[in-house]
Structures are given as C-alpha cells and as structure tokens.
Amino acid sequence: xxxxxxxxxxxxxxxxxxxxxxxxxxxxxxxxxxxxxxxxxxxxxxxxxxxxxxxxxxxxxxxxxxxxxxxxxxxxxxxxxxxxxxxxxxxxxxxxxxxxxxxxxxxxxxxxxxxxxxxxxxxxxxxxxxxxxxxxxxxxxxxxxxxxxxxxxxxxxxxxxxxxxxxxxxxxxxxxxxxxxxxxxxxxxxxxxxxxxxxxxxxxx
Amino acid sequence: xxxxxxxxxxxxxxxxxxxxxxxxxxxxxxxxxxxxxxxxxxxxxxxxxxxxxxxxxxxxxxxxxxxxxxxxxxxxxxxxxxxxxxxxxxxxxxxxxxxxxxxxxxxxxxxxxxxxxxxxxxxxxxxxxxxxxxxxxxxxxxxxxxxxxxxxxxxxxxxxxxxxxxxxxxxxxxxxxxxxxxxxxxxxxxxxxxxxxxxxxxxxxxxxxxxxxxxxxxxxxxxxxxxxxxxxxxxxxxxxxxxxxxxxxxxxxxxxxxxxxxxxxxxxxxxxxxxxxxxxxxxxxxxxxxxxxxxxxxxxxxxxxxxxxxxxxxxxxxxxxxxxxxxxxxxxxxxxxxxxxxxxxxxxxxxxxxxxxxxxxxxxxxxxxxxxxxxxxxxxxxxxxxxxxxxxxxxxxxxxxxxxxxxxxxxxxxxxxxxxxxxxxxxxxxxxxxxxxxxxxxxxxxxxxxxxxxxxxxxxxxxxxxxxxxxxxxxxxxxxxxxxxxxxxxxxxxxxxxxxxxxxxxxxxxxxxxxxxxxxxxxxxxxxxxxxxxxxxxxxxxxxxxxxxxxxxxxxxxxxxxxxxxxxxxxxxxxxxxxxxxxxxxxxxxxxxxxxxxxxxxxxxxxxxxxxxxxxxxxxxxxxxxxxxxxxxxxxxxxxxxxxxxxxxxxxxxxxxxxxxxxxxxxxxxxxxxxxxxxxxxxxxxxxxxxxxxxxxxxxxxxxxxxxxxxxxxxxxxxxxxxxxxxxxxxxxxxxxxxxxxxxxxxxxxxxxxxxxxxxxxxxxxxxxxxxxxxxxxxxxxxxxxxx
Numbered sequence: 006x007x008x009x010x011x012x013x014x015x016x017x018x019x020x021x022x023x024x025x026x027x028x029x030x031x032x033x034x035x036x037x038x039x040x041x042x043x044x045x046x047x048x049x050x051x052x053x054x055x056x057x058x059x060x061x062x063x064x065x066x067x068x069x070x071x072x073x074x075x076x077x078x079x080x081x082x083x084x085x086x087x088x089x090x091x092x093x094x095x096x097x098x099x100x101x102x103x104x105x106x107x108x109x110x111x112x113x114x115x116x117x118x119x120x121x122x123x124x125x126x127x128x129x130x131x132x133x134x135x136x137x138x139x140x141x142x143x144x145x146x147x148x149x150x151x152x153x154x155x156x157x158x159x160x161x162x163x164x165x166x167x168x169x170x171x172x173x174x175x176x177x178x179x180x181x182x183x184x185x186x187x188x189x190x191x192x193x194x195x196x197x198x199x200x201x202x203x204x205x206x207x208x209x210x
Numbered sequence: 211x212x213x214x215x216x217x218x219x220x221x222x223x224x225x226x227x228x229x230x231x232x233x234x235x236x237x238x239x240x241x242x243x244x245x246x247x248x249x250x251x252x253x254x255x256x257x258x259x260x261x262x263x264x265x266x267x268x269x270x271x272x273x274x275x276x277x278x279x280x281x282x283x284x285x286x287x288x289x290x291x292x293x294x295x296x297x298x299x300x301x302x303x304x305x306x307x308x309x310x311x312x313x314x315x316x317x318x319x320x321x322x323x324x325x326x327x328x329x330x331x332x333x334x335x336x337x338x339x340x341x342x343x344x345x346x347x348x349x350x351x352x353x354x355x356x357x358x359x360x361x362x363x364x365x366x367x368x369x370x371x372x373x374x375x376x377x378x379x380x381x382x383x384x385x386x387x388x389x390x391x392x393x394x395x396x397x398x399x400x401x402x403x404x405x406x407x408x409x410x411x412x413x414x415x416x417x418x419x420x421x422x423x424x425x426x427x428x429x430x431x432x433x434x435x436x437x438x439x440x441x442x443x444x445x446x447x448x449x450x451x452x453x454x455x456x457x458x459x460x461x462x463x464x465x466x467x468x469x470x471x472x473x474x475x476x477x478x479x480x481x482x483x484x485x486x487x488x489x490x491x492x493x494x495x496x497x498x499x500x501x502x503x504x505x506x507x508x509x510x511x512x513x514x515x516x517x518x519x520x521x522x523x524x525x526x527x528x529x530x531x532x533x534x535x536x537x538x539x540x541x542x543x544x545x546x547x548x549x550x551x552x553x554x555x556x557x558x559x560x561x562x563x564x565x566x567x568x569x570x571x572x573x574x575x576x577x578x579x580x581x582x583x584x585x586x587x588x589x590x591x592x593x594x595x596x597x598x599x600x601x602x603x604x605x606x607x608x609x610x611x612x613x614x615x616x617x618x619x620x621x622x623x624x625x626x627x628x629x630x631x632x633x634x635x636x637x638x639x640x641x642x643x644x645x646x647x648x649x650x651x652x653x654x655x656x657x658x659x660x661x662x663x664x665x666x667x668x669x670x671x672x673x674x675x676x677x678x679x680x681x682x683x684x685x686x687x688x689x690x691x692x693x694x695x696x697x698x699x700x701x702x703x704x705x706x707x708x709x710x711x712x713x714x715x716x717x718x719x720x721x722x723x724x725x726x727x728x729x730x731x732x733x734x735x736x737x738x739x740x741x742x743x744x745x746x747x748x749x750x751x752x753x754x755x756x757x758x759x760x761x762x763x764x765x766x767x768x769x770x771x772x773x774x775x776x777x778x779x780x781x782x783x784x785x786x787x788x789x790x791x792x793x794x795x796x797x798x799x800x801x802x803x804x805x806x807x808x809x810x811x812x813x814x815x816x817x818x819x820x821x822x823x824x825x826x827x828x829x830x831x832x833x834x835x836x837x838x839x840x841x842x843x844x845x846x847x848x849x850x851x852x853x854x855x856x857x858x859x860x861x862x863x864x865x866x867x868x869x870x871x872x873x874x875x876x877x878x879x880x881x882x883x884x885x886x887x888x889x890x891x892x893x894x895x896x897x898x899x900x901x902x903x904x905x906x907x908x909x910x911x912x913x914x915x916x917x918x919x920x921x922x923x924x925x926x927x928x929x930x931x932x933x934x935x936x937x938x939x940x941x942x943x944x945x946x947x948x949x950x951x952x953x954x955x956x957x958x959x960x961x962x963x964x965x966x967x968x969x970x971x972x973x974x975x976x977x978x979x980x981x982x983x984x985x986x987x988x989x990x991x992x993x994x995x996x997x998x
Contacts (some may be wrong), residue, residue, distance in 0.1 A: 126371070
C-alpha cells in the first residue's frame with residue numbers, strides 16, 4: 006500500500022524543486038524514482054545506458070532511462086551471468102556471458118523492468134523506463150532536484166509492493182515551495198531465500 | 211495322617227523349594243519380560259517416532275529443495291509468465307514429474323488459480339488454499355499437510371521469482387501407501403495416516419491391513435489397540451490439527467512381534483527351569499537316599515536286634531562322625547549290653563540259681579536236642595533221676611543254710627562224677643537229673659552202681675559230716691520213650707517206684723506209665739462218677755457176739771466204671787485223696803449211707819452205719835456238723851453213724867484230727883480205730899484218741915486158726931482193748947475156726963466173709979431179713995474168699 010505524504014517546504018519555486026524521500030520510519034530512501042509526468046520523449050539518447058554487474062549485483066540497483074534508450078549490460082565479474090527480464094515492458098535474456106555484450110538492449114516501452122540472473126537468484130535489479138523526459142533516482146541522501154516546480158510528480162520504488170506503474174502525487178503548490186518530502190510506505194521484499202521451517206515440534210517424547 | 215517315609219518327605223521338601231524358586235524365577239522373568247515387551251515396544255515407538263520425525267524433516271527438506279529448484283527453473287518461470295493455461299498445465303505436469311510431485315498448482319499473487327494438475331472441487335475453479343496465502347507471504351513460503359479430493363498431500367507453497375515474486379507455486383507430494391511403506395521400512399513401525407476433511411472426505415492409508423480408527427485416541431499417548439487380532443502399541447501424532455484438515459499419523463508396533471521375540475527366551479527359561487527341576491529331583495533322590503540309607507540301616511539293625519540277632523556290628527567307618535554314626539555306635543553298645551543281659555537272663559532261665567546246674571527247662575531242651583540228633587545217627591542215653599533220702603530231715607535238723615550247702619556240695623560232687631558230655635541238672639528241692647549219653651541197657655546198671663557208690667558218701671558241711679544216701683530212678687532212650695516229656699515222666703515213675711519199694715535204684719518198668727496214666731484218667735472220671743451216680747455203697751454186717759445179732763454195718767464204696775468196669779476202692783480212694791476230691795467223696799458217702807439208713811429204718815431195720823473217713827476229711831472242722839445236719843434232717847439218731855478212722859489218718863495232723871474226732875464224740879457219734887495193728891499201733895496214741903471201738907486188721911484174722919502168732923496178737927489186742935474200755939471188732943472172719951477162736955478170746959464183734967460179703971443195699975436187706983444167728987454155723991460154710 007502506498008501512503009503519500011506531502012509536506013510543503015517554502016523554496017524557490019521558480020527555479021527548482023528539491024524532493025526528499027523518506028520511508029515510514031523517516032529514514033531516507035535511496036533508489037526512489039521521481040519524475041515530472043509531463044511531456045514526451047522526442048529523441049532518445051544515442052549513448053546506451055549501463056547496468057553493470059559487480060560482485061554478483063546489479064549496479065546500479067535501480068536504473069532510470071528514457072523510453073527508447075539502449076542499455077548495455079557489461080559483466081564486471083569474472084563469473085558468467087545470465088541476465089533476464091520477464092517484465093511486461095521488456096522481456097529479454099542475455100544468456101551466459103562475460104564481458105560486455107556486443108548489442109545493447111533497447112527499451113521501447115515505458116514501465117518497470119525487473120532484472121534477474123538465472124544462475125544467481127539473489128541478483129535483482131530494476132530498470133525504470135520513463136515515458137517522461139525529466140526524472141531522477143534518489144541517492145543515499147534520498148534527495149533529487151527537479152528543474153522546475155510542479156504540482157504533480159510520479160513516484161516509484163521497488164519496495165512498494167505490487168506497484169506496477171509509478172504513482173502520481175499531487176504536490177500542494179499553493180505557496181512557494183522549493184522542497185517537498187515524500188514519505189513512502191515500503192516493504193523490504195524477502196530476499197530470495199529458503200524459508201525456514203517454522204513447524205512446531207508436534208511430536209513430543 | 212498318611213505315613214510318609216523320611217525319604218519322600220525330604221524329596222517333597224526339596225521339590226517344593228525348587229518348584230517355588232522356579233515359579234518365582236519364571237514369574238519374575240515373565241513379569242520382567244512383559245514389562246520389557248512394553249518397554250521395548252515403547253522404546254521402539256520412541257525411536258521410531260524420532261526416526262519418523264527426522265524422516266519427515268528430511269523429506270520436507272528434500273521436497274522443499276526439489277520444489278524450490280523447480281520454481282527457480284528458468285523455463286518454468288518463463289512458462290508461468292506465459293499465461294497460456296494449457297501450456298501452464300503441461301509445464302506443471304512436466305516439471306512436477308521431474309520431482310515426483312503428485313500435485314502442482316499455480317496461483318497468482320492475488321490468489322487466483324492459474325493452473326492445476328488436479329481439478330478442484332471449488333466452485334469456478336477457485337484456488338483452494340487462499341487462507342494459506344497470507345501466511346505464505348509472511349514466511350516467504352510454507353509447508354503444510356493438506357487434503358484435496360480425499361488425498362492428503364504434503365504441500366509446499368513457494369513464490370515464483372521472476373526475479374520478483376510473480377506467482378505462487380504449490381507442489382504437493384501425496385501421503386500415500388508408498389510413503390507409509392517407505393516409512394515403515396525405515397522406522398520398522400506400522401505407519402498409518404488417517405484424516406478427515408469436512409466430514410465427508412476421509413483418508414485411510416496404512417501399512418496395516420486395516421487402517422486403525424484414530425479418532426478415539428488421544429495425542430501423544432500410548433495406547434494398546436487390537437487390530438485384526440493383533441495387539442499393537444500405538445502412538446498418535448497429529449500432522450495437522452485444527453481447521454478442517456485433520457490428518458493423524460499413527461505409529462504402531464505389534465506387541466505380538468515383540469512378545470514373539472521373547473518366546474525363545476521363555477522357552478529357554480522354562481527349559482532351564484525344567485532341567486533344574488529334573489536335576490533337583492535327582493539330587494533330592496541322592497540326598498534323601500544318603501540320609502535315609504543309614505537310617506534304614508539302623509532300622510534294619512533295630513529289627514535284627516529285636517528278633518534276637520546281636521551278631522552284626524552296626525557302626526562302620528562311614529558314619530562315625532555324624533549323628534547317625536553316633537546313633538549307630540549307641541546301637542552297637544545297646545546290642546552288646548542286650549546280648550550280655552540276655553545271656554545272663556538265659557543263664558538264669560536255664561540254670562538253677564543255687565547249684566548252677568541246668569534246670570528243668572534246659573534239661574528238656576537238651577533232651578530234645580539229643581533226641582533230635584537221633585534222626586541222623588543212632589543215639590542212646592539214660593535219664594537218671596536222683597533223690598536225696600531224708601533231705602527234709604537235714605533241713606529240719608541243721609537248717610536251710612546247711613541244707614543248701616549240702617545241695618551245692620552234692621551238685622559239685624555230681625558234676626565231678628559225671629562225664630563232661632553228660633548233663634547234670636537240679637529239678638528242684640533235693641531232686642537231680644542226669645543225662646548220661648551213650649548209656650544203653652547194658653551199661654545202665656553198672657552206671658547206676660557207680661553213681662550210688664560215688665554219691666552215697668558223707669559231705670562235710672560247716673564241720674558237720676552229713677551222710678547222704680540217694681535213690682535213683684532211670685529210663686532209657688529209646689527203649690523207654692520217644693519224647694522228652696514221656697522220658698522225664700517215666701524216669702520219675704522209676705524213682706517213685708524205687709522210693710515206694712525202698713530200693714536204692716529202679717529202672718523204668720515198661721507199662722508203669724500206662725498205669726500211671728490210667729490213674730490220672732480215673733481222677734478225672736471220678737468227678738463225673740460222683741455226679742452221675744456211678745458210685746454205689748455196699749454194706750458188710752458186723753455181728754455182735756454178745757447180742758447174737760447184727761447191730762452194725764460197715765459202709766464200703768464201690769465204683770462201677772462204665773468202660774473200665776469195677777474199680778477197686780484202694781485204687782481210686784488214694785487218687786481221690788491226692789486230687790483233693792476226698793472231702794466231696796466222703797460227704798457223698800455219708801449222704802448216701804444215711805439216706806439208706808433212713809430207708810432201712812422205714813422198713814424196720816435199725817442198724818448203725820460205719821463210715822470210713824480219711825486224713826483229708828479230718829483236716830477241716832466242717833464234717834461233724836455236716837453229718838449232724840444230715841442225721842437231723844433224716845430223723846436219725848447219732849447212734850446210727852459210726853466214724854471209722856485209721857491211726858495213720860490221725861497221725862498226719864494229730865491235733866486237728868483229734869479236734870474233729872472230739873466233736874463227733876461230743877455229739878454222741880461213736881468212733882472206731884480201723885485197721886488196728888498195721889500202722890503205728892501206738893498205745894500212747896490210742897490212749898489219747900476218743901474212740902469207742904477198735905477194729906483188728908484182717909491180716910491178723912484171716913489165717914488166725916493156723917497162726918499161733920496171730921492168735922497171740924489178736925488175743926492180747928482184744929484184752930488190751932477191753933482193758934482200755936473199748937469194744938473190739940475183728941475183721942476178715944472167714945471161717946468157723948476163726949469165729950470160734952475170737953468168740954473164745956472174748957471179741958465183741960465179728961465181720962467178714964464168713965458172715966457176709968459186702969452187698970448192695972437191696973441185697974443186704976434180703977440177706978438181713980433171712981439171717982438168723984442160729985443158722986449161722988450152717989450157712990457160713992458156703993462163704994469163702996477174701997474181702998474186697
């Protein structure tokens with residue numbers, strides 16, 4: 006479930022908008038996708054984005070790209086990976102490989118793409134394909150800076166359960182506010198792990 | 211109480227102990243076995259349960275891993291996301307087959323059933339386990355026992371990551387017979403799964419032929435259940451409890467099998483007990499025999515002793531240390547002492563205590579023995595009875611002590627005189643007996659002479675020289691008798707003959723014994739004779755020369771024996787005296803005589819009756835009164851009775867006899883001295899006797915006419931009698947010459963055959979009535995013979 010809490014902070018609305026993302030505990034949230042849900046992508050960046058694999062992890066964990074962008078999946082580990090996606094916007098797989106694949110993957114539909122490695126279950130990464138030109142992903146500080154003040158933003162985070170599309174938040178921009186704090190109710194997903202049997206010992210004696 | 215031998219008692223005691231201990235052992239073992247069976251079964255169940263749990267854990271892990279691998283399969287994930295239901299189902303079947311899953315289902319994260327290898331009973335194909343979803347989400351997956359379409363499954367619900375959760379995969383493994391069998395083979399327990407789902411779906415899976423009913427059982431409790439005639443210890447372990455699933459696991463183990471595993475042990479224990487019993491019986495027998503054998507030996511010894519055999523020694527080396535041994539030694543001592551005492555007693559029984567010679571018993575035995583030898587070879591021997599003459603006088607004169615010493619000295623002399631093989635015995639008093647072996651008819655008389663010569667000598671007793679003369683009586687074997695008693699009696703008869711005839715020795719005269727025996731018969735017959743009136747009274751008249759008539763009769767007894775005929779009075783009177791029948795006989799006589807007298811009186815015959823009485827009649831005081839009573843009762847006067855008595859009868863006990871005679875005298879009954887002149891004929895005696903009449907013995911009268919001496923004796927006796935104031939009667943008057951002489955001598959009365967022989971009462975009456983004194987001279991000449 007999502008709980009959006011908007012709190013306006015007076016700022017220079019004409020110039021930029023800072024957005025701070027925290028979770029329900031008030032902790033800063035990284036890897037949150039924030040976009041201004043306005044406009045369309047006219048021209049994709051010809052330079053492909055990079056979703057690296059370092060130490061059996063996707064780096065970055067969350068990669069935001071504009072619609073139509075190519076992404077290249079270099080393997081920086083000295084072991085092979087088998088990167089795949091069953092997500093609706095883009096299904097693909099790059100079967101066991103090392104190094105940098107020759108052809109990048111083009112993400113033509115917007116949406117959320119969950120990445121996995123077929124041979125390393127713990128590897129999980131996300132690519133958010135944005136239909137809007139302006140977007141950003143929070144860093145460790147949970148902050149993003151938008152270029153202009155808006156009354157609506159699109160927010161997404163992989164830990165918001167069952168959220169298939171970015172949710173829209175209306176910013177109450179009646180005053181000059183150049184900073185908003187967005188609070189997300191996050192559930193950290195269970196890691197892909199063996200569940201521990203919690204069967205009670207029923208057979209005493 | 212039944213008599214049980216000591217051996218049996220010991221055996222019974224032994225066996226009882228063994229049986230008790232065996233039973234105790236067996237009971238304890240069986241009890242322990244049963245406990246152990248229970249314990250074993252419980253242990254087995256416990257172990258089995260742990261194994262079962264472990265197995266189920268391992269299985270769960272394996273299933274989980276299998277299911278996880280399956281859900282992580284890239285192809286599976288790809289297919290899952292492929293949304294095509296038919297493809298999905300085929301994938302589920304395909305991948306399920308890889309891991310032997312029996313149930314595969316796929317549901318969306320929202321709980322929508324995407325695909326299933328089993329058709330569900332749910333309406334519009336609803337996912338049946340939606341209630342498990344939230345928990346599965348919470349836990350990242352779960353494992354449950356579930357029921358579907360009447361089948362129980364161990365079901366895993368796992369998310370399908372692609373790489374985020376995209377769906378729920380359900381992988382079910384059926385809890386079926388194969389599982390039960392497998393678990394059974396691993397746990398060695400009977401495994402049953404029972405369950406119920408919404409009351410109408412039941413699960414019954416069991417390795418037992420018939421799945422047990424578990425609903426009545428309590429969880430985690432032991433219960434003994436009988437299925438199909440077998441006893442099972444069962445533990446109920448619910449796999450799922452609560453909700454609408456209820457699947458129980460029942461772990462059972464057959465008690466019978468556990469029992470069966472103990473049955474060889476039981477057989478062994480029973481066998482060992484039986485063997486122990488058998489061995490105990492044998493040992494018991496041996497012990498009982500060892501205990502009772504010496505006891506039996508003692509018993510036998512005691513019986514042997516009681517039968518008079520003291521020869522065997524009882525105690526031997528084997529048993530000297532224990533009680534039996536001591537008892538045996540005591541037995542030996544007892545046996546020896548009994549033997550000693552018996553010897554002494556036997557010696558006393560068979561020997562005369564005074565002289566140490568054999569006594570009558572021993573002599574009889576020895577005679578028996580010697581006669582017994584006669585069956586093998588010819589035996590002759592002589593029995594010699596020895597009597598010391600006048601031994602009574604020695605006692606009377608010198609006292610019994612001297613008498614005894616004389617007997618001892620005589621016995622010693624007797625032994626010296628006899629050959630060693632001869633037997634010397636003292637039969638009693640001064641009576642001795644010799645058995646002279648090898649002495650026959652020819653040697654007997656020289657032998658008797660030798661004895662007389664050797665024994666008729668003086669014996670020096672306490673400085674007294676006592677002369678002894680002996681009388682011998684002898685009998686020979688086999689000439690004089692074949693039996694011991696016969697020989698002894700005949701020896702005795704010979705001795706008596708010798709004594710009677712004043713001989714120093716007499717040999718048995720064949721025939722004497724028969725006479726002796728007939729006398730004994732007469733004694734016996736006399737009793738019946740008195741009772742049966744075989745006796746009768748004869749009467750012989752006495753003629754009074756002064757009156758010239760018969761005034762008295764002498765009553766004489768006669769016995770006509772029915773077989774032997776007439777028995778002489780001197781024969782049976784003596785026997786009656788010796789056998790003590792005299793008083794009775796005399797009373798009978800007096801009774802009879804007075805009765806006759808009364809009869810005669812009635813016929814006008816008035817005579818005095820003279821009755822003979824013996825010494826035995828005078829020994830008591832009753833006779834005078836008896837006679838008086840009779841006289842009185844018969845209305846007779848005392849003058850009708852005259853008592854005739856011999857001098858010798860009075861001499862036996864003069865004082866007593868005279869007292870009785872004086873009674874008669876004082877009552878007016880006259881007394882006569884019978885047979886005067888043959889006995890003592892003591893004048894002083896006669897003087898003191900209260901007699902009225904003197905009867906001269908017939909021996910002086912019978913031949914009076916021929917003998918001058920008899921004439922002198924008779925004449926002087928008549929004079930003597932008259933001088934003493936007595937009436938004199940002559941007996942044995944048999945002829946006229948005697949009559950004339952006696953009449954001339956002044957004799958008062960005559961009696962004899964010349965007048966009349968004794969006659970019966972009837973005959974006498976006839977004679978009396980025809981008798982005339984005047985005719986006497988003429989008639990008397992017919993009468994000859996001797997008085998009876």
